[in-house]
Amino acid sequence: MATAPAQTKTLSGEPGGLSTLVRAALPVVPGVNRLPGVRKGPARDFTGLAYSRERVVAERPRVDAYAAVCGFPLKDVLPLTFPHMLAFPLHMAIMSDPAFPFPAIGMVHVENTITAHRALGVGEALDLTTEVGAPRPHTKGVLLDFVTTVSADGETAWESTSTYLRRGRLVEGEPAPGLAIVDPPTGGVEWRLPANLGRTYAGISGDANPIHLYPLTAKALGFPRQIAHGMWTKARSIAAIENRLPAALTVEVAFKKPVFLPGTVAFAVRQDDAGWTFALTSPKDGSPHLLGRTRSA
Incomplete structure (x- = not known):
């Protein structure tokens, strides 16, 4: 804290x-x-x-x-x-x-x-x-x-x-050690993300960091092209299992590799004793973009 x-x-x-x-x-x-x-x-x-x-x-x-x-x-x-x-x-x-x-x-x-x-x-x-x-x-x-x-x-x-x-x-x-997800789920359903996703989310969220907007603005800050917002990847992952979650809960995530736009990601989820474990990964090599888990509050 x-x-x-x-x-x-x-x-x-x-x-x-x-x-x-x-x-x-x-x-x-x-x-x-x-x-x-x-x-x-x-x-x-x-x-x-x-x-x-x-x-x-x-x-x-x-x-x-x-x-x-x-x-x-x-x-x-x-x-x-x-x-x-x-x-x-x-x-x-x-x-x-x-x-x-x-x-x-x-x-x-x-x-x-x-x-x-x-x-x-x-x-x-x-x-x-x-x-x-x-x-x-x-x-x-x-x-x-x-x-x-x-x-x-x-x-x-x-x-x-x-x-x-x-x-x-x-x-x-x-x-201190960060969030560790042991044996995260792999594979799952693939989502194709459009090039303008960062601009759309920025318009709603107010987070208009240039790394999310256009290839040119992202390159100025060291990225080959624009990337998705981390909090969009968390929101989209939670939305995929929203109907299985209680109203009172805790959801932890670690943001790993950036998601370049346009792009394709794979979402996988597994039910565990404490809740749900989920992952957003690259379909090409399985490397993680986001790892997360839920538990009742």
Whole structure:
């Protein structure tokens, strides 16, 4: 869990858009990244930061559009992964804050855990808080855990931890083992993913990272062509078994190899004693794009 920051900042209005992307990009622009308000402080001095949003409502048109692109059925309750979209502006606000020691560009989402305590209704007013503590060690850099809590009527209804890897700038300590899935399922049904999937999902989620949009923008950041959002791969996997899952549950995933667009992936699932184990893999060689498991909360 993240260490509780001394202060929680409130994000008001409708966040996101071009201004958010600009703020996220400025810390990697030579010269500009030295300006006050843009310059990042040393990682060793960072102890934590939190942002919140109050009375956030998931409107029916956006929920239905999200369900359509991720494969969920249309219901009067939110898809399990939908609250992550409501929390994503908080993630970006933290990464864009001068107090956060790392640029948003280059942060790699490596793991995500969601715990739902009950279903959330479409149109229900929600209070969200995302906090992150000091970085923890990883063999390739540092890990930062963005812990989100979603409350309704004063009670916690949904929680998640998004773990991001930042390469370089090592901190002292012994790295903790990540999520390990023993003997994941293989093969399964194949899904063909279109070239515009990243743009479609970005339009709904607000996550318009250039690596997901076009070959040219992805190449500028070191990818041969655009890649699917990690949280889309989690959402699509959960949607495939949604009718077998309880309302209160935990779903953990590890994001492995990127999914290039257009492309084809294979989804396989297996029921275990504790829940379901699933995998999204390459049909060519079986290498994993995503490994996950569920259990009752």
